[in-house]
Amino acid sequence: MSSLPPAVSLLEPDEPPAFEVVNPEGRSSAVLLCDHASNLVPRRLARLGLYGEELSEHIGWDLGAARLSRRLSALLDAPLVLSGYSRLVIDCNRPLGSPTSIPQISGGVPIPGNAIDAAEAEARAEACFWPYHRAIRALLDARRDAGERTAVLCVHSFTPSLLGDDRPWHAAVLYGRDRRLAARFLEALRRDPALCVGDNEPYRITEGGDYSVPAHGEARGLPHVLLEIRQDGLASDEQVEAWAQRLAAIYREIDLSQLAAQG
Numbered sequence: 001m002s003s004l005p006p007a008v009s010l011l012e013p014d015e016p017p018a019f020e021v022v023n024p025e026g027r028s029s030a031v032l033l034c035d036h037a038s039n040l041v042p043r044r045l046a047r048l049g050l051y052g053e054e055l056s057e058h059i060g061w062d063l064g065a066a067r068l069s070r071r072l073s074a075l076l077d078a079p080l081v082l083s084g085y086s087r088l089v090i091d092c093n094r095p096l097g098s099p100t101s102i103p104q105i106s107g108g109v110p111i112p113g114n115a116i117d118a119a120e121a122e123a124r125a126e127a128c129f130w131p132y133h134r135a136i137r138a139l140l141d142a143r144r145d146a147g148e149r150t151a152v153l154c155v156h157s158f159t160p161s162l163l164g165d166d167r168p169w170h171a172a173v174l175y176g177r178d179r180r181l182a183a184r185f186l187e188a189l190r191r192d193p194a195l196c197v198g199d200n201e202p203y204r205i206t207e208g209g210d211y212s213v214p215a216h217g218e219a220r221g222l223p224h225v226l227l228e229i230r231q232d233g234l235a236s237d238e239q240v241e242a243w244a245q246r247l248a249a250i251y252r253e254i255d256l257s258q259l260a261a262q263g
């Protein structure tokens, strides 16, 4: 892979932007983020050297997460920010420089195009990571300045099995040091005896392993949660709709002013 001269942007002018904002004026208190919405790779990166199906599989993106977050945005009338490029280009939910920010290997698959130097890593951050997070920051700043109450909901999906381990959870509720909003989702989801719901598993949020919740939720003191749905539950439009309806109903029952008082 040839390196780019510093003045050349990674994205060519006709390529899609690094983020999309849906319904920015939405009146819900929820702001939805979809860090792993897309499996696009900038043309200059030549598919990262992956010529099989890898980019359409879970290592390339969170299958179903973009569709789910768009439906949730519509049902709640909530603003939504989606990333525009694959997590394999640069992961929008990892701190820059962390080992999984630009992974050399993902889900056991080596990523040939990710053997890059610091200048190329910076070009990826400038092209794909920072524009997405600046858009989120601008949206949250505007809501703060307007005095609007806000909670941050990150929407992800996870693969039913990883490296041979089957995962029993249909959904997972993740949080770091602030459990206020997560506790409400956990309690509501667990009312359905048919659902197996992970409490900070199969993942948990950490400052070293996550970016969006620490940067946009914790650092601002905003109530937040990261919701993970298992991908075989988002395979059809009907399944996506059912999850969107369920999550929207749970969120509508939550009174953020009470949440803040308990925090």
Ligand SMILES: [Zn+2]
Pocket: 035, 036, 062, 155, 156, 157
């Ligand atoms: Zn994800």
